[in-house]
Amino acid sequence: MSPLSPAGFDAVVVGAGPAGSAAAFALAKAGRSVVIVERGPYPGSKNVYGGVVYGRILDQIDPEWWQSVPVQRWVVRRSTMVLTSSQSVSVDVRSQAWGGPPHNGMTIYRADFDSWLAGKAVAQGARLVCSTVATGLIRDASGRVCGVSTDRPQGELRAKVVIAADGVNSFLAKSAGLYRDSSASHFTLGVKEVLDMDPEVIESRFGLGGREGLDIEALGATGAIPGGGFLYTNHDSVSVGVVVALDGLAASRRRPEELVASFKAHPSIAPYLRNSTLREYSAHLIPEGGYDTMPDLVADGMLVAGDAAGMTLASGLWLEGVNFAVGAGLAAGRAAAAAIEAGDTTAQGLAGYRRQLEASFVLADHMRLRRAPALVLSDRVQGVYNKVLCDLAEQLFTVDNPAPKPGLLTLARRSMAKHGLKFRHLAKDGLEAARTFR
Amino acid sequence: MADEPKLFVCVAPDDLRPQVDPLKGSVIVDERRACLSAPDAAAVEHALRMGEAWGLSVVAVTVGPAECDAALAEVSALGVAVRRVDSTRTASPRTLTPTELAGDPRWVAAQLAAQIRSAGPAAMVLCGDRSARHGVGAVPGLLAAELGMPHALGLVEVQVAGELALRVDKRLDGGWRERIAVDCPSVLSVEAAGVRLRRADLGSLVGAPPTVAEVYRAVDVELPGAVEFATPGPYRPRPLRVEPPAGSAHERLVALAGGNVTLSASRVTGPLEAEEAAGELIAFLSAHGYLAGEPGEPGGSRQVRHKD
Amino acid sequence: MTADPAGVSFGERMATVEFRVAGNAHITVDADVCASCTTRECVTACPANLFAETADGGILFNYEQCFECGTCYMVCNKEGAISWSYPQGGYGVVFRRG
Numbered sequence: 001m002s003p004l005s006p007a008g009f010d011a012v013v014v015g016a017g018p019a020g021s022a023a024a025f026a027l028a029k030a031g032r033s034v035v036i037v038e039r040g041p042y043p044g045s046k047n048v049y050g051g052v053v054y055g056r057i058l059d060q061i062d063p064e065w066w067q068s069v070p071v072q073r074w075v076v077r078r079s080t081m082v083l084t085s086s087q088s089v090s091v092d093v094r095s096q097a098w099g100g101p102p103h104n105g106m107t108i109y110r111a112d113f114d115s116w117l118a119g120k121a122v123a124q125g126a127r128l129v130c131s132t133v134a135t136g137l138i139r140d141a142s143g144r145v146c147g148v149s150t151d152r153p154q155g156e157l158r159a160k161v162v163i164a165a166d167g168v169n170s171f172l173a174k175s176a177g178l179y180r181d182s183s184a185s186h187f188t189l190g191v192k193e194v195l196d197m198d199p200e201v202i203e204s205r206f207g208l209g210g211r212e213g214l215d216i217e218a219l220g221a222t223g224a225i226p227g228g229g230f231l232y233t234n235h236d237s238v239s240v241g242v243v244v245a246l247d248g249l250a251a252s253r254r255r256p257e258e259l260v261a262s263f264k265a266h267p268s269i270a271p272y273l274r275n276s277t278l279r280e281y282s283a284h285l286i287p288e289g290g291y292d293t294m295p296d297l298v299a300d301g302m303l304v305a306g307d308a309a310g311m312t313l314a315s316g317l318w319l320e321g322v323n324f325a326v327g328a329g330l331a332a333g334r335a336a337a338a339a340i341e342a343g344d345t346t347a348q349g350l351a352g353y354r355r356q357l358e359a360s361f362v363l364a365d366h367m368r369l370r371r372a373p374a375l376v377l378s379d380r381v382q383g384v385y386n387k388v389l390c391d392l393a394e395q396l397f398t399v400d401n402p403a404p405k406p407g408l409l410t411l412a413r414r415s416m417a418k419h420g421l422k423f424r425h426l427a428k429d430g431l432e433a434a435r436t437f438r
Numbered sequence: 439m440a441d442e443p444k445l446f447v448c449v450a451p452d453d454l455r456p457q458v459d460p461l462k463g464s465v466i467v468d469e470r471r472a473c474l475s476a477p478d479a480a481a482v483e484h485a486l487r488m489g490e491a492w493g494l495s496v497v498a499v500t501v502g503p504a505e506c507d508a509a510l511a512e513v514s515a516l517g518v519a520v521r522r523v524d525s526t527r528t529a530s531p532r533t534l535t536p537t538e539l540a541g542d543p544r545w546v547a548a549q550l551a552a553q554i555r556s557a558g559p560a561a562m563v564l565c566g567d568r569s570a571r572h573g574v575g576a577v578p579g580l581l582a583a584e585l586g587m588p589h590a591l592g593l594v595e596v597q598v599a600g601e602l603a604l605r606v607d608k609r610l611d612g613g614w615r616e617r618i619a620v621d622c623p624s625v626l627s628v629e630a631a632g633v634r635l636r637r638a639d640l641g642s643l644v645g646a647p648p649t650v651a652e653v654y655r656a657v658d659v660e661l662p663g664a665v666e667f668a669t670p671g672p673y674r675p676r677p678l679r680v681e682p683p684a685g686s687a688h689e690r691l692v693a694l695a696g697g698n699v700t701l702s703a704s705r706v707t708g709p710l711e712a713e714e715a716a717g718e719l720i721a722f723l724s725a726h727g728y729l730a731g732e733p734g735e736p737g738g739s740r741q742v743r744h745k746d
Numbered sequence: 747m748t749a750d751p752a753g754v755s756f757g758e759r760m761a762t763v764e765f766r767v768a769g770n771a772h773i774t775v776d777a778d779v780c781a782s783c784t785t786r787e788c789v790t791a792c793p794a795n796l797f798a799e800t801a802d803g804g805i806l807f808n809y810e811q812c813f814e815c816g817t818c819y820m821v822c823n824k825e826g827a828i829s830w831s832y833p834q835g836g837y838g839v840v841f842r843r844g
Contacts, residue, residue: 035644041473041766041836042508046814048844110844115470129643131512131836151835154639169816171831184820191793194843237843250787250821257759257793280843281759283793283813285820455764471842634769637835 008158009033010340012148013165014134014172016043018322019306019329020165021117025061026333028124032340035157036126037150039133044114048284050190050243051232052105052215054323060330061120066101070112072234073213075105081218087390088268099212107213107232137175145301160345161336162302165329168285170308178295178304184246186289191256192241195276199236205272206233217319220386221263225252226377229263237279240264245377288314291370300346303353305332313365315372324362331356371436380429384419391415443561445496446554447485449478450569451509464533469505476630477566482513483633484596485564491598494561499553501525501546507651514650515638522651523549547580548659560623561602567627582625590620594631756795760811768837771809779827780805787821813839
């Protein structure tokens with residue numbers, strides 16, 4: 001019945017998300033036999049994201065990916081909003097260049113996008129097995145990982161390399177002992193609502209053309225809990241939600257859906273969402289700890305990629321995950337193929353993975369921005385600067401005739417004093433920001 | 439091999455959670471999400487058990503688009519041969535046309551029967567008792583008629599009772615069960631009760647060929663008197679005929695305003711002693727006919743006190 | 747259940763999501779540990795509102811409408827109180843617009 005050779009496959013990839021499918025694609029392209037094990041009934045059925053997929057990394061999978069990718073809208077407007085309970089300051093960037101090939105960001109539904117990407121791997125010769133949970137690692141006598149066990153009858157899959165792309169909860173990476181510390185403080189919870197809205201209403205409300213989209217990231221949207229809000233447009237729906245630090249959420253005793261509701265009720269957001277109906281509610285964890293909280297990426301016979309390796313970049317200005325997962329997956333697939341070719345799949349033989357990641361944006365960006373998560377989630381960034389900035393902007397544009405206009409420095413000093421922000425704080429955080437984003 | 443009797447199981451993989459447009463009432467299905475319904479899965483499991491008991495092979499027959507194949511991969515990995523009659527559809531997700539929505543069970547039954555006849559003699563034909571495709575459970579009955587077999591429906595338990603013989607429990611109203619002995623060949627419609635479809639082992643799932651189904655073209659079927667469906671519109675109740683009222687408008691106005699009725703004026707009598715007051719009250723009530731049966735005035739009479 | 751200002755009850759909210767419910771629970775809680783817990787982070791933090799406090803001081807949980815996010819065991823600071831794994835393959839939450 002089974003055509004499996006005793007040695008099994010060259011590689012088993014756990015998880016048919018962006019990292020797993022990209023890894024399987026690279027392995028299959030290198031002529032290696034590879035199986036993807038996916039626990040959902042179809043790829044993307046367990047996955048949630050929060051805004052924009054930056055597609056340029058897909059050039060390495062399909063040079064004309066934008067022809068076939070199941071896109072909702074091409075993001076041409078990117079807004080960064082700073083909120084207090086009744087004020088907001090926005091930086092709104094629009095570029096029509098992003099609306100045409102090779103594009104910049106896009107909004108998608110993960111069920112469509114992940115299925116499409118898995119299809120690319122399958123077309124290259126990878127085997128996709130859905131509805132199957134990888135429950136553990138199989139090790140040989142020397143302790144090297146040589147396969148995975150699954151929850152199916154006779155469910156052991158043996159392979160020379162296992163690529164764990166099993167998502168944020170990565171039980172495989174944890175069972176391999178690759179995580180030094182996986183405490184709640186390194187994770188955030190994303191809670192999202194997809195709201196039905198007529199495409200014409202979306203286009204007129206957000207100032208968009210036919211296939212153009214908008215993405216708003218908001219700071220100061222989650223009250224006392226460190227986090228942020230987001231809103232982005234799909235073809236005939238709008239996705240809106242919040243991302244909150246897990247330990248902050250637990251300490252606040254507030255319900256996640258209440259946080260979404262209060263973000264939706266903000267005077268700067270509510271008008272965008274008028275007369276929309278809830279289509280789907282979802283939630284997912286995000287590994288936002290950044291470089292310093294990543295696990296070891298390589299073990300004997302095993303690589304970790306994507307959310308399983310904590311590769312979501314949450315740096316305030318840039319919030320990216322899917323592109324990092326695809327980049328890491330491609331590198332993992334190539335490194336595994338090279339190691340199999342060389343006949344050495346020990347941690348040493350697979351070390352090319354980390355070198356590739358360091359040479360590419362995946363670890364380069366993470367290393368450069370390793371200080372960002374702590375800065376972005378710090379108390380002053382979350383609860384003071386938004387108020388100072390909003391007050392400053394409000395005072396700046398408040399015309400208080402017949403009183404003459406106060407100077408900008410006076411206004412800044414006044415606003416800082418009102419919210420208890422000292423110059424030394426500003427200098428310290430400014431220095432920190434300069435070092436973070438240098 | 440063609441003469442060996444086989445067990446056939448008719449399945450209809452479909453999007454089990456179609457979306458309904460709240461305004462237009464149209465149904466949007468996404469066949470990429472197709473999977474077996476619970477009754478269909480139960481039918482496959484029963485067929486596999488019979489196949490093991492009687493040493494017969496199992497053939498799954500379906501009518502649907504290519505997207506169904508993914509849902510049948512697991513069935514195929516369980517050692518079931520899959521035959522699919524292709525019904526070419528447009529892109530997924532898509533809005534069902536009214537005719538598609540209603541379907542014609544006779545057409546489906548004819549296609550299934552043609553497949554079963556061509557694939558070899560049937561020892562038993564199993565169906566889920568109704569499909570998720572707007573099904574009312576008509577296909578198994580029509581299939582039995584097409585194949586000229588007896589039909590046992592509403593089965594909640596199926597047990598092998600010997601060589602090519604079954605003992606089945608049929609669901610009746612009020613919580614009753616009817617136990618029937620069923621011989622081969624018969625058509626059975628089973629409910630999703632008591633069994634869960636076993637899971638395919640990983641090796642056969644991984645080793646399964648990329649295309650799991652043998653694909654066949656639909657046979658031509660004549661459907662006399664097929665129901666045609668118009669585009670569904672919002673519900674419009676029929677107008678109710680109301681007769682015009684009797685009398686002229688002026689008379690009705692006067693009647694409504696109470697113009698012809700003379701009214702009694704109130705009368706001040708007090709202050710009185712208690713006995714007198716009671717007498718006054720009784721006199722008033724009997725004068726107005728509230729105290730019927732008073733001596734001398736059987737039934738009471740109604741007097742109208744005129745205003746003076 | 748809590749209602750949000752848009753008038754969507756929590757039940758209606760959860761009804762927008764497809765769950766293919768497995769036969770076995772993939773969450774288990776240790777009743778003894780939970781009875782001694784005073785903070786009960788899981789009750790408020792779970793986005794699917796699966797955990798409820800009982801009158802006798804225990805924790806009641808549902809697994810049927812689980813998003814499989816992992817928030818509950820992450821926020822729980824009692825060692826081993828919540829054990830959590832993925833539901834059987836093919837079952838559990840099925841997002842369409844995630």
